[in-house]
Amino acid sequence: MQSTSPPARPDNDARFLSRVHPRDWRNPPPKTRYDLVIVGGGPAGLAAAECAARHGFSVALAERAHLGGNSLNAGSVPSKAIIRTATVYGTMRDADEFGAQLPAEPALDFAATMARMRRIRTRISVYHSAYDLAALGIDVFFGEARFGGPDTVLVDDVALRFGKAIVATGARPQIPDIPGIAAAGYRTSSTIFDMTALPKSLAVVGGGPLGCELAQAFCRLGAHVTIVQNNPKFLPREERDAAEVLSWSMARDGMDIRLNTAVVGARREGGARILETLNNDMRGEIAAEEILVCTGRVPNVDGLDLAAAGVAFDPRRGITVDRFLRTSNPDIYAAGDVCLSLKFTNVAQASARMAVENALRQTRQRHDGSIIPWCTYCDPEIAHIGLQVWDARRQSIPIKSYTVMLNDVDRAITDGQETGFVKIHVAEGSDRILGATIVASRASELINEMAVVMSAGIGMTALAAVPHTYPAQSGAIMMAAQAYTRDVEAERRQAASAGASA
Amino acid sequence: MSGLRRLSDEALVSRLQHAAFTYLVDHADEETGLVADTSRPGSPSSIAVVGFALSCYPVAVENGWMTRMQAARQTLRVLRFFRDSTQSKAGDATGYRGFYYHFLDMRTGRRVWQCELSLIDTALLIAGILVAAGYFDRDGEESEIRDLADALYRRVDWHWAQNGTSGLSQGWKPECGFLHYGWEGYNEATILYVLGLGSPTFPLTASCYETWSLTYQWENLLGRNVLYSGPLFTHLFSHAWIDFRGIRDAFMREKDSDYFENTKSAVAIHREYGERNPYEFEGYCRDFWGVTAGDGPSTAALRENGRDRRFFGYMSRGVPYGPDDGTISPWAMLATLPFTPDAALAGTRHLLETYPQVCRHDRFSSGFNPTLRSEPGGWLSPGWYGLDQGLLAMTIENHRTGLIWEIMRRSPYMRAGLARAGFKGGWL
Numbered sequence: 001m002q003s004t005s006p007p008a009r010p011d012n013d014a015r016f017l018s019r020v021h022p023r024d025w026r027n028p029p030p031k032t033r034y035d036l037v038i039v040g041g042g043p044a045g046l047a048a049a050e051c052a053a054r055h056g057f058s059v060a061l062a063e064r065a066h067l068g069g070n071s072l073n074a075g076s077v078p079s080k081a082i083i084r085t086a087t088v089y090g091t092m093r094d095a096d097e098f099g100a101q102l103p104a105e106p107a108l109d110f111a112a113t114m115a116r117m118r119r120i121r122t123r124i125s126v127y128h129s130a131y132d133l134a135a136l137g138i139d140v141f142f143g144e145a146r147f148g149g150p151d152t153v154l155v156d157d158v159a160l161r162f163g164k165a166i167v168a169t170g171a172r173p174q175i176p177d178i179p180g181i182a183a184a185g186y187r188t189s190s191t192i193f194d195m196t197a198l199p200k201s202l203a204v205v206g207g208g209p210l211g212c213e214l215a216q217a218f219c220r221l222g223a224h225v226t227i228v229q230n231n232p233k234f235l236p237r238e239e240r241d242a243a244e245v246l247s248w249s250m251a252r253d254g255m256d257i258r259l260n261t262a263v264v265g266a267r268r269e270g271g272a273r274i275l276e277t278l279n280n281d282m283r284g285e286i287a288a289e290e291i292l293v294c295t296g297r298v299p300n301v302d303g304l305d306l307a308a309a310g311v312a313f314d315p316r317r318g319i320t321v322d323r324f325l326r327t328s329n330p331d332i333y334a335a336g337d338v339c340l341s342l343k344f345t346n347v348a349q350a351s352a353r354m355a356v357e358n359a360l361r362q363t364r365q366r367h368d369g370s371i372i373p374w375c376t377y378c379d380p381e382i383a384h385i386g387l388q389v390w391d392a393r394r395q396s397i398p399i400k401s402y403t404v405m406l407n408d409v410d411r412a413i414t415d416g417q418e419t420g421f422v423k424i425h426v427a428e429g430s431d432r433i434l435g436a437t438i439v440a441s442r443a444s445e446l447i448n449e450m451a452v453v454m455s456a457g458i459g460m461t462a463l464a465a466v467p468h469t470y471p472a473q474s475g476a477i478m479m480a481a482q483a484y485t486r487d488v489e490a491e492r493r494q495a496a497s498a499g500a501s502a
Numbered sequence: 503m504s505g506l507r508r509l510s511d512e513a514l515v516s517r518l519q520h521a522a523f524t525y526l527v528d529h530a531d532e533e534t535g536l537v538a539d540t541s542r543p544g545s546p547s548s549i550a551v552v553g554f555a556l557s558c559y560p561v562a563v564e565n566g567w568m569t570r571m572q573a574a575r576q577t578l579r580v581l582r583f584f585r586d587s588t589q590s591k592a593g594d595a596t597g598y599r600g601f602y603y604h605f606l607d608m609r610t611g612r613r614v615w616q617c618e619l620s621l622i623d624t625a626l627l628i629a630g631i632l633v634a635a636g637y638f639d640r641d642g643e644e645s646e647i648r649d650l651a652d653a654l655y656r657r658v659d660w661h662w663a664q665n666g667t668s669g670l671s672q673g674w675k676p677e678c679g680f681l682h683y684g685w686e687g688y689n690e691a692t693i694l695y696v697l698g699l700g701s702p703t704f705p706l707t708a709s710c711y712e713t714w715s716l717t718y719q720w721e722n723l724l725g726r727n728v729l730y731s732g733p734l735f736t737h738l739f740s741h742a743w744i745d746f747r748g749i750r751d752a753f754m755r756e757k758d759s760d761y762f763e764n765t766k767s768a769v770a771i772h773r774e775y776g777e778r779n780p781y782e783f784e785g786y787c788r789d790f791w792g793v794t795a796g797d798g799p800s801t802a803a804l805r806e807n808g809r810d811r812r813f814f815g816y817m818s819r820g821v822p823y824g825p826d827d828g829t830i831s832p833w834a835m836l837a838t839l840p841f842t843p844d845a846a847l848a849g850t851r852h853l854l855e856t857y858p859q860v861c862r863h864d865r866f867s868s869g870f871n872p873t874l875r876s877e878p879g880g881w882l883s884p885g886w887y888g889l890d891q892g893l894l895a896m897t898i899e900n901h902r903t904g905l906i907w908e909i910m911r912r913s914p915y916m917r918a919g920l921a922r923a924g925f926k927g928g929w930l
Contacts (some may be wrong), residue, residue: 054665097808171726232683239719240687241730241823248825253808260682281616281677393716398756401721405822407780408724418780421823483722 012115016122020066020073020131028134030160032062036360037153037162039145039304042069043345044168044336044352046128046395047071051356060162061138062145062155067127070337071172071345074190077124081117082193083377084268086220090253090379093220096375097416103118109220110198117193147309150329164331164359167311171297171337176205176263184266186291189214199223203275203288205263207234209376211294212246216378218292219255226256226286228263230279235376239389241421242322242382242439249380250418258286266291299338317341323366325355327336333359340367344374369455375444378464380420383447386454387436389425398428400487402460402480402487406440409479411471417441422459424450426484431459438476446474459486505513506854506861511847518836518850519898520784521864522733523562525526526555536748537582538608540868541885546614550623552580554892557743557893561899562635574643575635581650584631587611589657591676592734598657598674600658600704602627618673618681621663625694629743630654632697632916636909654779655910655915660698660706668704668713684824686717690739692761692923695776700919711923715753724774724822729753732820734794737765737891740842742896745907748928749920750880760928762841767843773849775821776850782809783828784873784880789852792834793826796890797869801876828873829881832857833866835889865891 017023036052038045041063049061066073086222090104091098126132130140143156153160173188175181189196189210200223204215207229223390227250228248232428234250251257258277261284265276275286299318312328313319319327319334326333333355336348350372373385390397406412406420420439427434436450453463464481468474510679529538529545536547537555549556559573568576587596594612596602603613604620635651638644649916663680665671670691671680685691695714698706721730731737740746746761754760759767800815813827820826835849853860859879860870868887872880899905910916920930 094808096805099808178621242721244825245823252812278678280681281675389719390717393718399720400727401719403721403723405724405780408778428720483725486725487722 001401010119012122014271016118016125017066019122019131020068021063021142023131025140025142026475027143027155027158028139030060030141030158031058033138033161033163034058034059034139035163036356037160037165038062038168039153039165040069040168040170040300040336041067041128041140042168042170042336042337043071044170044338044349045069045166045349046133047349048166048168048335048352048356049133049138050136051353052360053138055356055360057360059138060141060153060160061133062143062153062160064140064144064306067130067133069138070172070190071348072121072125072128074193075210075346076460077121077389078117079189079195079210079217081120081381082113082221083213083217085116086217087114087379089222090220090343094416108198110221113221114193114344124186142343144301144303146205146305149172150309151331159193162331164333165309166334166340166352166355166359167306167327167334168336169300169338170348171299171318171343173293174296174298176295178205178266180266181291181293184268184291186266186273186293188293192292199289202286202290202292203228203273203286204292205275205401206294207231207259208237208296209235211292212250212376212378214294215255216250216253219250219253224256224288226258226288226334228253228258228261228275228286230260230262232257232260235382238376238382239437242304242384242437245380245439246376246378246382247418249378256286258284288423288433295321297337297343300340319339321367323368324334324358324364325351325367326358331359340369341419342369342372342374344372347372348376365395371451373447374445377444380417380439380441383438383440383443384435385447385450386433387425388435390436391424392425392427392434394445397434399425399434400428401425402483404476404479404483406476408477409473411473411475412440414471415441417471417473422446424477424480424484426460431461431464431484431488433458433460438472440476442473446477449474449477461488503762506858506864507851512818512894514560515839515847515898515902517837518861518866519566519895520565521867522610522833522895522898523558523567523890524585525566525865525886526551526558526895527562527568528641530576532842533579534577534583534609534611536583536606536608536611537888539605539654539889545608547608547844548605548623548888549602549610549620550604551888551892552624553627553630554742554889554896556627557633558892558895558899560633560909561895561905563637564899564903564905570642574638574647577638577647577913578643581631581634581647581654583611584654585650586592593676597624598676599662600624600654601663601674604673605889606736609922616677618675618676620673621670622672622691622694624658625691625697627912628658628697629693631655633743633906633909634818634911636913655697655701658697658701659704659759660701660705663698664706664710668695668707668709668923670710670714685714688715688718688729688736689733690731690736692740693743694746696916696919696923698919700917702915702916705922708922708924713750715751718753718758719754724771724778726767726770726774727757727759729757729759729761729764730904731768732793732823733818734768734772734792734821734831735764736794737768737899738834738837738893741765742900742915743906743910744920745900745904745911745929749925749930750927755926765838765841769838769845772821773845779884780822781826783826784875785830785856786828787852790856791828791849792820792830792832793821794831794834796829796831796834797887798827799869799871799874799876799881801874801881804874811873813871820832823873827871827872829869831866831868831890832860832870833868833894836866837894837897840897866894
């Protein structure tokens, strides 16, 4: 059941725009030469601009649309707002699990859900305001940017000369080559939040992080969701156990799951959009009111005239960078989704700061992503940091995983959030932590403890001795470390008794 | 049933083994020798069950359940059927490139259900064929068994199944080619790799096994160190033919363990999981376990005491990551007899005491779920599954006499395959 509430106050959107692309904005007169020109005002571009400005460099930032990039406008922020509402509906449906009773069947107010999302986006946009950037001394140029030469960026034909430049143009949804998809009509992560009513049925193409997140959220809001993934498992970047936990969770939500299934055609029939599918030799069809395409992201390299600057790129993989984020033009760096395979906001920001340090402060920071955590915000959330087990094994690093199931963690039990686990990957023969995978309702928070631990070089022995609050789900991390110490002690005892009997 | 409970351990195990074996005889086609996947009317044959049956005929001879001649003739019937069966790309052939379709019509031997040309099930069949070749070592009819077995093994084009990669697909269909699924993580496929590597005609490339083992995870889980795989059968299938005691591949050398010890650890985890019973299923305890692949209820989901109860039908269930819907396979505990005899017997006796209905006519059902009370005493899979019965008869024999292990230790193909997979030490 859906009810409606009044539309969001019109000034909400106006306030949002007044920050991320003010209507009355006038581009400043360009300086003769900037220490740094940044192309793209998303998470990477903004992080780079603020970092460089705070170090006292002259900075110009070019943005063609809205500051904040995909993350604020159509990615992390709006999706997390919607997911939160979806979680509330999910919890209401599961109220009896907590010994609670609802007075009535919860009714969805989709307009209120979307209005909340827009309010939150507006609120968070305050941290991405063009005027605030200007106050930091950053020259913000709105307009289409392209390179005019190896040391020049043109914004709507205004030349910005630079000592160094960073390309941070991000990525956009990739549209797969499915016959008929355009005529059938579809939405992407960039347009899904424009919906004004919850579709009765939604077919999601793609089982990567975004596809899974949105599919689950719309399912919990009440849409009948079918998710199609052209792979035997969801989240191919994650380990099998994590992906399978998610599969079962999504099935429990009532989603129709079509793994290992390709979409080979699409068409429109009356009010319905039809996806034609192929699972090995089995043909099938999925009818839905809306289609959401989430099949990855392609880097935004078009229209930049990268060739004019001598910057090498691949249309699918993006700008080619070395470990120091430098492009084939030694004065031009790249950061974020336009050049990295890990397309996450925090990865983009971290790479941008690193690019600034390397470009302007002559450091040699390497971007290897080894201690940058990432998370997929499904329920349960799936977070990872560091090496995957298969990475270690390919590198012939003996690795062992210490696992604690959340259904053995007191706080997870009391919270009714028992689905998931904490796995800490350790270099065998030492207590050095190589990576961790966490599947938990708040894995995005728990993984940050692992980020601190790994950044500080803390090993399992020391981690086991760190008192954690009790009860807390993060206690699972301490328990995994304690499993390590018990294991090592058992090995020592075994070795000692073998030595004694010898 | 009360009769079973009064038996000594040895008598109990012997009786259950015999009953398991008789499934393979009772459900074999008289002409083709193919054995039915399940006891349900109209069931096709599963080639894996045929592999178990071929492995069990020597067991029957040694236990006096068949004469040697009966066993040899039954074996020959099967081998001749496979020799003469159609190998082609046709959709109703029996096999292709020396592999066979997973399910075959019992009487015609032709492919049914548009099923896949199955690599693992062909490997289980071939393993049974090699048991026959190793056991029947006399002249006359028995020499034909050896010749046929050799020819059938040699014609399997394992290399083709790599499809030009360093990995291995799970199967192939004439309608769409190789299936999308590969092998990720440790599971029951060791026998497939070993047989594929040991082939003198079309062997897997040397890197194939390494490619697979790179996906293994060595975990400390519920207090035990284990090469993880969730479903219990994955720790038993290859082990029914290969005596892993003391032999190690590169992975196990690194971990200072072996696959026999690993199965013991897996059992300990299954028991501990049963005791912890995180999903509060009916019956689970230290002596009620056996979460594995098998039949289960397909009933619609229930909501009970604030918990979702979803049921998965025939499914590969696993521990501790799941899926688990409260269904165990009653035969599975006893099938661990060679590895953890005390646990196997304690669990089996507890099961027979508490839920005697799981063992009708001395044969264990494929699945039992006491949490689902739609039927009095819980949900019980009707009839029997051939895989369960064959595996049980084999593992009990290995525990009692080591017969299958002993035969396969002598197989030159098995030894070559193990060596190429990097196994060393012990009886190798």
